Each structure stands twice: as C-alpha cells, then as structure tokens.
Amino acid sequence: MRFLYLLLFCVTLTILPGFEQPEDKEEVTRIIEVDGDPHFVKRDIERMLPRLEVMAVYDTVFNGIAVKGKPAHLSKLSKIEAIVNQHPVQTYRTMDENLNESVPFLLQENREKRTIPFTGKGVKVGVIDTGLDYTHPDLAANYKGGFDVFDFDDDPMESIEENPTIHGTHVAGVIGANGRMKGIAPDVELYGYRALGPGGFGTSVHVIAAMEEAVKDNMDIINLSLGNDVNGPDWPTSVAVDKAVELGTTVVVAAGNTGPDDWTVGSPATASKAITVGASTPPLKIPVLIDRFAKKEIPLIPMMGSTDWKLDKRYQLVYGGVGDEPIDNAQGKIVVMKRGIVPFTEKAELAEKSGAIALIVYNNEAGEFQGAIDDGSINIPVVAVSEEDGEWLKQQSDSSKTGWVDTEYVDIVDSLAPFSSRGPVTANWSIKPDILAPGVSINSTIPGGYQKLQGTSMAAPHIAGVAALIKEAHPDWQPKDIKTALLSTATPLKNKEGKLLAPTEQGMGKVNVPSAVQPKLQIDPSQLNFGRFNSSYPKKKIRVQIKNTSKSSQKVHFSLPKKKHGLIWDLPKAFTLEPDQSKSIEIGLNVTSVFLDKGLHQGWIRMAVPDQTFDLPYLFMLETSDYPRAMGFEIAVSDFDSSTYDYQFYLPEDADNVKVDLYNPDSLMHERTLFELSDQQKGVIEGELSSHEIGKDGSYIAVITVENEDNHYSYGIPVEINNFH
Missing domain, CATH: 2.60.40.4070 (Immunoglobulin-like)
Structure with missing residues (x-):
C-alpha cells in the first residue's frame, strides 16, 4: 500500500x-x-x-x-x-517592481540626499528564506554569515542549479542592498538562513530550525517572507514566532497573497507578536484598457515575469479560449484567454506564436488574481483581469466593429494590492495585517542582476529595514517598542471616495518611516481587538498605554466615532502628557446585540494632539461570522x-x-x-x-x-x- x-x-x-x-x-x-x-x-x-x-x-x-x-x-x-x-x-512557500522608487518613496526623500540620519548600522538582520547570493555586488559588503538548514552547513547560498531560486536575494536587497541599488537600511549586517530549498519550498522543520539558528545568533530582526494557508494563531511556526519575540528578536512576516477575501492571512503571519505586513503600491503608472463608447475602463495586472505593457495605440481583440487550440487571425491583435487548464506560460507562447501583440488572461472565478510566467521566455506583455472584465472583453472580441480598445496610463499610489491577504485571525479574532508597505512592482537584487517581483514578500522586507533604522536610533528598545512605534505612526489608507479602508485590509495603514523612527506618541496597543461579544459579555474594556516621546507637552483627546445604533463607547476625557510621561487609559465598548447584525464589526477611533491625529482601528465579532x-x-x-x-x-x-x-x-x-x-x-x-x-x-x-x-x-x-x- x-x-x-x-x-x-x-x-x-x-x-x-x-x-x-x-x-x-x-x-x-x-x-x-x-x-x-x-x-x-x-x-x-x-x-x-x-x-x-x-x-x-x-x-x-x-x-x-x-x-x-x-x-x-x-x-x-x-x-x-x-x-x-x-x-x-x-x-511553506515563498510569498511573491521598483526599489529605486519604493525606498525614496517610503523615506520621503529625494535621490540626491538621504534625509533620515540612520542607515541600520550595527543592526543584525536575519533573512529566513531561499538563501541569498552573498556574492552579489550590492550585498557582499553587508553579508556577515548565516546557516543552511537544508544542507546543514554555514553556506546559505541560493539554489543555483536544481530549480534555481531568487527570492531570498530579492528580499535581502530590499532590506540592505548597498551598491548600485540602496535598500531601506543600507548599512545593516545581513545574515542568510536557508529554510526554503529548490523551487522555494520547505517544511515547518526547516522554518523552525532556521528560527532557532537566527535567535541563537542574536539577530535583532528576522524577516519571514513565507507562509501557509492555516488561519490560526497556534500552529507551531506561529508559536515559534511569538517565542522569538519574547526572547528579544523583532519578527516581520509577510501576510500572504491570497486576498482579497477576509480570513486569508495564514500562519506564521497569524502570530500575535509578529509584525504582519500587507502590500500597497508605490508610485506606479498602471495600464488601463479604455473603450470610450462603452464608458469602460479595465485595469491590467501585469503577470510576474512579463515584459511591460507599452501599447500606445488602438488594437483589436481576438478570443483564444483557454489556449488549448490554435488561434486564427491573431496577427497584430490582443488575445483574450480564460484562466484554466493550460499554464500561463503555455498560453503566452501560443499567443506569441500566433502573432499577437499582447495577451490578457481573465479569471475563471469572481475577483482579480495574480499570475506569473517563466521569466525571459515570452516577448509580449501578459496581464490579468477579473472574470467580469474578461467576459466583457470576450464579448467585444466577437465583433469587428466594437472589438477595439485603447490603452491609457494612470498614475496610482498608496493603493491596497488586491492580492494582499486580509484578516482577521480566527480563534483570537484579532486584526491582521498590522501594517502596509510597498509590494507591487518592486525591483531588487537577484543572483546575477536585478528583477521586478511583487507580493507581500516584497512588502515585509521594507518593514524589516525600517525596524533596523528604529533599532539603530533606539538601541535599548525591545521588539514590543519597535512594533508600537511602527503601528502608532502609520497612516491609514482611504478609498476613492475618501473613506478609510477596513482595518482587516490594512491594519494601521501605510508605514510612515520618519515618524516611526522618531515617534511623538507611542500607543500600546494601537489596535483595539475586543474579541467576541455575546449576550453574556455585552461590555468590554481595553487598557491602552500612551507615552509622550516628544520634547514638548501633548494634550490628548478622543473623538467619538460616528454614532451607530447598538454601540456605546466609553472614551477617556482629555489629558496632558509631559515629555517622557506615560498614562494608562481605558477604552470601553458596550454592545446591544439586538440592534446589530451578527458578524464582524470594525471601524476607527480618532485620537488627536494639537498638530497630529491618530486613527486607532477596532474590531469585534458579534456572536459569529463567516470564518472558515x-x-x-x-x-x-x-x-x-x-x-x-x-x-x-x-x-x-x-x-x-x-x-x-x-x-x-x-x-x-x-x-x-x-x-x-x-x-x-x-x-x-x-x-x-x-x-x-x-x-x-x-x-x-x-x-x-x-x-x-x-x-x-x-x-x-x-x-x-x-x-x-
């Protein structure tokens, strides 16, 4: 058997x-x-x-x-x-395009001058991943060592021959490249821990073993751009993350790439003490298909490994099914295919051989998706669209009169990546991710050169680099202090209508590097996780510690959220904090369940000082919800x-x-x-x-x-x- x-x-x-x-x-x-x-x-x-x-x-x-x-x-x-x-x-697997854009964008600086005086000097950062190419000219100076738990030696080089990998080198470059490209913290001490082998796969045995090595090597910060699909806080790797934090190591984890649905954050990103990172966009120009007659605009999602979409005139559409049969009359046209049966690279090869100018693959289920093709094998751009948009394009391709589309390029910044996994976490019903960083179209180091990748894997090392800057600025701070500084100063993102995105989509929002390095106030906890309410527990309170880390007194006051039937808030009265003074306050919530629907309830509490506002996310579940x-x-x-x-x-x-x-x-x-x-x-x-x-x-x-x-x-x-x- x-x-x-x-x-x-x-x-x-x-x-x-x-x-x-x-x-x-x-x-x-x-x-x-x-x-x-x-x-x-x-x-x-x-x-x-x-x-x-x-x-x-x-x-x-x-x-x-x-x-x-x-x-x-x-x-x-x-x-x-x-x-x-x-x-x-x-x-476990890697969570998968412009460092030259994302780093200055986060640091709020121009290219000629670094305005933040910290570079991560003296801070030890461990990259638990596929290994890293420590011979890369942008990484060699900062590489200090590491361990390979696959081969059980001290040579954590990327897989080069069998199913070669690039992921760990890319992640390391975002954190600490210091050459032609500059990472967030270009003077950190980089250590590599190879826990994912050929093809980017490893097991919990390797991941935990790598964490053991990193903690014993006294890493200040560990980056984990990997994960599985179990949305629970008590799997062994999540437990290991929390233990590493207790032992003094700041652990940054990628949230995952299975959004946009709720409950999609997976272990170890579900660990309570981890800094869990979702993905947003740096400044980008996004190609959008336009049909002015139909008043239709369709954003295009580039597949990883694809050439850039640079079409600058009107092109006709032709439908290519799922890519399992020859395509007639595709010369000089945009081919539209449905996802499924045939791999993306094979679809692209067929479209290119048929003379197509580009390929659009649309989803076979509701929503958008992120795809990839073999890098360098295809010379035409390959993009993804949603099922709804794809079906519309298919219908248009049937007509020689209406089946034409133009491309326009739209500037976009600070948008939530559709693939970024959402919370909350089951069992403890807490908000995840904690924070956002750029994870779309990020260019960084790979063995032999540079490449654009996207995913929360690329967002997490931005935060690991920022954590290194904070650690250099405040050597005595513990992981809890670093996490509090990052979360307290983040900037919540808004949608096109100016409404704040949900806490389970963004946590505290986009990282604000200058403020995180020198915060005025530290709020612990920054997220108000009330857990589950039912008729037996209609009232709950959360104790919050607020510390004034600025050099001037700060008068703090809270504003009631927009009134909602069934919620009664108990917020503290205004108070003043002198420099270095702390105060413990309570935020209470009374729920009248008969006036509220069962399920998740989330929103924001506004806290302000004279020249700054802070939006604190809250979350509770009433009775039950649609979690797995x-x-x-x-x-x-x-x-x-x-x-x-x-x-x-x-x-x-x-x-x-x-x-x-x-x-x-x-x-x-x-x-x-x-x-x-x-x-x-x-x-x-x-x-x-x-x-x-x-x-x-x-x-x-x-x-x-x-x-x-x-x-x-x-x-x-x-x-x-x-x-x-």
Whole structure:
C-alpha cells in the first residue's frame, strides 16, 4: 500500500492542504512537542530507538525535536512519556517592481540626499528564506554569515542549479542592498538562513530550525517572507514566532497573497507578536484598457515575469479560449484567454506564436488574481483581469466593429494590492495585517542582476529595514517598542471616495518611516481587538498605554466615532502628557446585540494632539461570522499501521459535531459518511480511520459539516481519493 492523497479546496478560498503518504519502507519526519528538556528526550530516543534519527532539537523558539525514521520505528515513540504531541510537516512557500522608487518613496526623500540620519548600522538582520547570493555586488559588503538548514552547513547560498531560486536575494536587497541599488537600511549586517530549498519550498522543520539558528545568533530582526494557508494563531511556526519575540528578536512576516477575501492571512503571519505586513503600491503608472463608447475602463495586472505593457495605440481583440487550440487571425491583435487548464506560460507562447501583440488572461472565478510566467521566455506583455472584465472583453472580441480598445496610463499610489491577504485571525479574532508597505512592482537584487517581483514578500522586507533604522536610533528598545512605534505612526489608507479602508485590509495603514523612527506618541496597543461579544459579555474594556516621546507637552483627546445604533463607547476625557510621561487609559465598548447584525464589526477611533491625529482601528465579532470552520485537513495511511489512516485538521472554535460526507460529483447522490465526531474542542483535531471506513477509490464532493449549538456550516469540496496497493 503506497499512499492515499486527499487535497481539499474550501469554498472560502482557504486551502485545506493534504500530503502524500510514503511507502512503509520510506522515511518520514515528524515534529515532536515534548514536556521538559528536549535534549534529554533526544538522549532517550538515541538510547532506546537507535533506528530513528533526531534531525533537530528545538529549545529556543519551540520546545521539541524533529525525528526522522520509518513508520514502524516511529510508532515506538509512544514509549517515551515526555512526548506531548506530534505535528505533521507542513509545507511553506515563498510569498511573491521598483526599489529605486519604493525606498525614496517610503523615506520621503529625494535621490540626491538621504534625509533620515540612520542607515541600520550595527543592526543584525536575519533573512529566513531561499538563501541569498552573498556574492552579489550590492550585498557582499553587508553579508556577515548565516546557516543552511537544508544542507546543514554555514553556506546559505541560493539554489543555483536544481530549480534555481531568487527570492531570498530579492528580499535581502530590499532590506540592505548597498551598491548600485540602496535598500531601506543600507548599512545593516545581513545574515542568510536557508529554510526554503529548490523551487522555494520547505517544511515547518526547516522554518523552525532556521528560527532557532537566527535567535541563537542574536539577530535583532528576522524577516519571514513565507507562509501557509492555516488561519490560526497556534500552529507551531506561529508559536515559534511569538517565542522569538519574547526572547528579544523583532519578527516581520509577510501576510500572504491570497486576498482579497477576509480570513486569508495564514500562519506564521497569524502570530500575535509578529509584525504582519500587507502590500500597497508605490508610485506606479498602471495600464488601463479604455473603450470610450462603452464608458469602460479595465485595469491590467501585469503577470510576474512579463515584459511591460507599452501599447500606445488602438488594437483589436481576438478570443483564444483557454489556449488549448490554435488561434486564427491573431496577427497584430490582443488575445483574450480564460484562466484554466493550460499554464500561463503555455498560453503566452501560443499567443506569441500566433502573432499577437499582447495577451490578457481573465479569471475563471469572481475577483482579480495574480499570475506569473517563466521569466525571459515570452516577448509580449501578459496581464490579468477579473472574470467580469474578461467576459466583457470576450464579448467585444466577437465583433469587428466594437472589438477595439485603447490603452491609457494612470498614475496610482498608496493603493491596497488586491492580492494582499486580509484578516482577521480566527480563534483570537484579532486584526491582521498590522501594517502596509510597498509590494507591487518592486525591483531588487537577484543572483546575477536585478528583477521586478511583487507580493507581500516584497512588502515585509521594507518593514524589516525600517525596524533596523528604529533599532539603530533606539538601541535599548525591545521588539514590543519597535512594533508600537511602527503601528502608532502609520497612516491609514482611504478609498476613492475618501473613506478609510477596513482595518482587516490594512491594519494601521501605510508605514510612515520618519515618524516611526522618531515617534511623538507611542500607543500600546494601537489596535483595539475586543474579541467576541455575546449576550453574556455585552461590555468590554481595553487598557491602552500612551507615552509622550516628544520634547514638548501633548494634550490628548478622543473623538467619538460616528454614532451607530447598538454601540456605546466609553472614551477617556482629555489629558496632558509631559515629555517622557506615560498614562494608562481605558477604552470601553458596550454592545446591544439586538440592534446589530451578527458578524464582524470594525471601524476607527480618532485620537488627536494639537498638530497630529491618530486613527486607532477596532474590531469585534458579534456572536459569529463567516470564518472558515475547518482548516489544514490532512489524511493519509498511518505512519505506524498501514491498515489505518490518520487524519488531522484545525478548528478555530469548539464544535458540537463535525461530519464529512462523500457525494458522487456527477449525480450529487450521497455515497457514504467518511467520519463523524462530537464534542470537539478548538485546536488541532487528530484521529484515525480503518481501510473499511475509507472505502473505495474515486473522485467525490466532500461535504464537511460543522455544527455548533443551533447552527451548522457546510462546505462542498472536490476530493480525489487514491488508495494504491
């Protein structure tokens, strides 16, 4: 029996990832959480179970070990009493264009003169990523060392030959390039920790091991431009992040690229003490398709790896399906294709061979998306548009009279990137991301040169660089002080109508570097997370510490938000803070649930001093909301017994009942119940099924039903069960 593979895609766009089960003779790895000293447990394993290999001991940011061995040998770990829990090895990936624009833009300076007197000198920054090319002329002077947890040596070079990577070098350049290009903090001490191997993939074993190395090397700041899709605060990597912060390291994490829906921030960006970064735009010129007769404007989203869209006249449209058949009459035209079946690069190759001047790929589901093609392989521009806009373009392409479009170029700045993942976080119902930084069209260092990339991966190192500037300016500040300075001084973004974007989209807003380095006031916490309200808890208070770090007295006063039926605020009266004086105040909220809808409620509280205003975001959930009820589902042949199957998933809150039913995808007739559980507490749920309970192979629709009190929530998910013997 080789393996059973189950891959689930939740309708809320949260991915419930599966894994491939190895053969009985293959070795597998598990992260083991232990009670007590993990070094003693390692010694016991080596003495009692010599056929198992202890790959790593975690005693800094996580209390446990990573153990590798054959399933039959791993089953004997149950003999050791100190083992508390076992975690499967999660897969982590990089979160993916003009440093010359984004850095001066953030620093609010011109190109000739750096107006901020700090450069990150003496600050140690660790980049946990795909490694970095420390021979790059813009990075060589600042590179000081690091570690490769893939090859277990002190050479964290990017993968060059097998599935080459560029991500870590790009991230490092944003933080601390100092050559032809300048990073945010061009004098930092850069360290590389290679936790993601060929192709940009790694596991939780590698990520935690890299964090261990970085913390032991006394990094002041760690950047993690990686993540998975589990929206929960208590997965091992999130726990490790919080522990690293407690030990004195500021940890900056990319929010993820699965927006624009809510609840899409994934671990470790869900860690409470992390600085979680979403993506905004630096100054850009965005191409927009125009049809003046139809009064239609369609913004184009460049695919990563594509050449720039530089069309400057009117072109005709032609429809190319999904790119699986030859395209007739495409010479000199813009080809429109639908997303799906054929990879983007192959679509682009077909369009280019057909003589097209450009390719537009539209989404096969609601909303916009971010795509990529193989860099350097295509010579025509390739862009993405939403499903709605794409269907309109397809209709126009059917007519030789109306199927023509012009391109105009629109200046855009400080806009929220559509791909940037949104919060809040399940289980603790808190605001994420914390802050925004440029993450669109960011040009930075890669092995052998420079390249534009986009994603929250590019936004996070901007914040890591700013954190280095703050650390240089205030050497005695702890991670909490640095985070507070960043968040207290951020500038909330507004939409076209002048209304503030939601806190779960932007956190505190766009980073304001000069103010963050020398803040006038520090507000801790800056975000007002009230959690969940119900009839038993209609009133809550949050204690906030406000410190005057300026050289003059500051009179502080609060303004009530716009009146909303069902909300009564209790805000402090005006008070004055002298230089270096702190004051603890309470902000209270009384909720009358009968006047409010169930679900998320969020907004802003205005606080002001004579020459500055501060907008503090608040969030609470009334009773319940539309968050994903189950995440991180995994099921596979047991490591310990090939006749049984282990499953695991994550519940953000307690559930009275959880049931998984399988349906025929063609007839939608019920086939069987896979399993049913009752009285489940929130957190990681584990169990096993027999071969008989798993049943026969095939494609199914799995309906996962979570029941709680009088409510039930069902998710229809395509499932492929392959049980190979």
